Amino acid sequence: xxxxxxxxxxxxxxxxxxxxxxxxxxxxxxxxxxxxxxxxxxxxxxxxxxxxxxxxxxxxxxxxxxxxxxxxxxxxxxxxxxxxxxxxxxxxxxxxxxxxxxxxxxxxxxxxxxxxxxxxxxxxxxxxxxxxxxxxxxxxxxxxxxxxxxxxxxxxxxxxxxxxxxxxxxxxxxxx
Amino acid sequence: xxxxxxxxxxxxxxxxxxxxxxxxxxxxxxxxxxxxxxxxxxxxxxxxxxxxxxxxxxxxxxxxxxxxxxxxxxxxxxxxxxxxxxxxxxxxxxxxxxxxxxxxxxxxxxxxxxxxxxxxxxxxxxxxxxxxxxxxxxxxxxxxxxxxxxxxxxxxxxxxxxxxxxxxxxxxxxxxxxxxxxxxxxxxxxxxxxxxxxxxxxxxxxx
Numbered sequence: 445x446x447x448x449x450x451x452x453x454x455x456x457x458x459x460x461x462x463x464x465x466x467x468x469x470x471x472x473x474x475x476x477x478x479x480x481x482x483x484x485x486x487x488x489x490x491x492x493x494x495x496x497x498x499x500x501x502x503x504x505x506x507x508x509x510x511x512x513x514x515x516x517x518x519x520x521x522x523x524x525x526x527x528x529x530x531x532x533x534x535x536x537x538x539x540x541x542x543x544x545x546x547x548x549x550x551x552x553x554x555x556x557x558x559x560x561x562x563x564x565x566x567x568x569x570x571x572x573x574x575x576x577x578x579x580x581x582x583x584x585x586x587x588x589x590x591x592x593x594x595x596x597x598x599x600x601x602x603x604x605x606x607x608x609x610x611x612x613x614x615x616x617x618x619x620x
Numbered sequence: 621x622x623x624x625x626x627x628x629x630x631x632x633x634x635x636x637x638x639x640x641x642x643x644x645x646x647x648x649x650x651x652x653x654x655x656x657x658x659x660x661x662x663x664x665x666x667x668x669x670x671x672x673x674x675x676x677x678x679x680x681x682x683x684x685x686x687x688x689x690x691x692x693x694x695x696x697x698x699x700x701x702x703x704x705x706x707x708x709x710x711x712x713x714x715x716x717x718x719x720x721x722x723x724x725x726x727x728x729x730x731x732x733x734x735x736x737x738x739x740x741x742x743x744x745x746x747x748x749x750x751x752x753x754x755x756x757x758x759x760x761x762x763x764x765x766x767x768x769x770x771x772x773x774x775x776x777x778x779x780x781x782x783x784x785x786x787x788x789x790x791x792x793x794x795x796x797x798x799x800x801x802x803x804x805x806x807x808x809x810x811x812x813x814x815x816x817x818x819x820x821x822x823x824x825x826x827x
Contacts, residue, residue: 467734468764469791506766509773509810511735531784534791538765542772550773551809599680599729600738601813602621616812 458486463505463515470534472523473501497521502530504537514541559597559618566593568619571610621680622746622818627673636677639684641665647724653789668697668721676746678739680729686739688723688747693760697721699781699794703762706794708782712760717796719760720747736770738811744774745807745817751799753818759797764790771795774810775802 458476477490493499501519508514516537525533559567562583569579576594580587594606601616603609613619623636630637641663649658657664672695678686691697697719699711723743731737736744747759760781761767771778777798784793808814 467766504765506769507734509736509741509770514769527786528783531791534765534784535768535780535793538768539772542769542778545769545773602742602811602815602817612813612815615814618812 457489459503459515459517461486463503463513467505467507467513470502470504470530470537472525473503473517473519476503493519502533504534504541506538506541516540559600559613560593563593563597563600564618566590567597567609567613570594570606571613571619621678622742622749623677623679624746624750624818625675625677626671627669627675628671630669630675636684637675638663640675640677640687643684643687643724643726644722646726648722651727674718674750676743676750678725678743678746680739684726685729686725686743688720688743690718690720690747690750690756690759693717693719697760699760699762703787703792703794706762706782706785706792711781711794712758712796714758716755716757717760718751718754718756718758721762736810741807741811742817745804745811748799748804748807749816749818752804757799759799760794761797762792762794765793768793768795771797773806775800775806 459473462471462476473490477486498519499521500523501517502523502525503515503517505513505515518533518537562585565583566579569582574582576587576590579590583590594609597613598604598606598609601609601612601618603612610619625633625636644664645657645659645662648654648664657666659665668689668691672692674690676688676690677684692715693700693711693713694715698721699707699719700713704711723740725737725739725743729737729739751757751759759776761771765784768778768780777800779796779798781794781796784791786792
């Protein structure tokens with residue numbers, strides 16, 4: 445692990461690159477090597493892994509609610525997986541990641557992160573009682589841009605008008 | 621905002637359902653390539669859009685931007701009638717088990733992110749609110765395995781009903797999602813708002 449981190453292997457790790465490129469399907473490590481991003485480094489890294497007893501393996505990619513990639517890899521000396529065994533390992537992998545999240549105490553954080561900086565700026569000024577026109581002057585953008593930021597914020601916070609928007613933003617802790 | 625429309629009232633909302641069947645065709649036939657659902661008029665509907673179905677329509681400014689459908693498992697549904705191989709043993713059938721299918725979000729509101737966006741999460745919040753009001757305790761889904769993780773993140777009690785299988789280009793698993801006391805708070809935390817998503821008048825018709 446220390447070697448992985450110090451040599452910055454996450455950058456050329458063909459497993460991680462493949463997870464990012466195609467998070468839909470589980471795959472064997474062999475498949476990841478067939479078209480790696482950083483060919484030479486990837487092969488070098490995988491050869492080193494084999495020296496540590498991780499010669500072959502199977503990776504299960506997932507995408508969380510928030511859109512983050514997660515993957516778990518099962519590795520060993522050799523691998524001989526039938527399709528039904530592969531399906532089973534895929535399931536075990538999903539549960540393992542879910543359990544890891546639980547143990548980490550990982551909380552779901554979604555909408556809080558999804559109001560853009562500009563949308564937040566507009567909502568904050570709205571909460572100060574500024575009109576769309578005044579906000580456009582303060583932020584140096586057009587009035588119609590202010591309106592679309594506020595519309596987007598209203599959609600995301602499920603609000604019917606500006607008063608409601610400000611109330612929901614306060615309740616959600618997005619503004620004070 | 622989610623509008624709940626029982627199958628028996630489908631005829632009272634012709635424009636909504638025209639938009640719903642168009643959206644379903646766009647997503648499931650055109651985007652996902654499920655060509656056996658294709659129809660010449662560009663509207664996707666099947667034998668389960670009957671009087672027992674409950675339609676959940678996500679609306680923004682009067683436009684249909686998302687949709688899903690719930691079906692009672694005591695009657696014919698996808699898992700029992702179309703995809704029985706996904707289930708090891710008999711599929712669960714009870715008044716407390718309802719199946720969710722055709723979950724989709726219009727590309728126009730997708731926010732270009734990989735995770736679950738605002739309309740997608742609104743539909744999920746609606747499912748939980750509806751289930752609690754209707755006395756439904758377990759939701760049956762057939763979906764890609766990444767959703768098992770997402771369901772666990774949302775504090776559902778996740779139980780696979782069979783093994784993962786390849787159907788066309790996708791890996792699919794049938795699962796039973798049990799609603800826990802933590803599920804509704806979890807989806808509301810994720811959405812960053814605790815306001816109910818179901819339109820008030822709809823909920824009275826829910827069960």
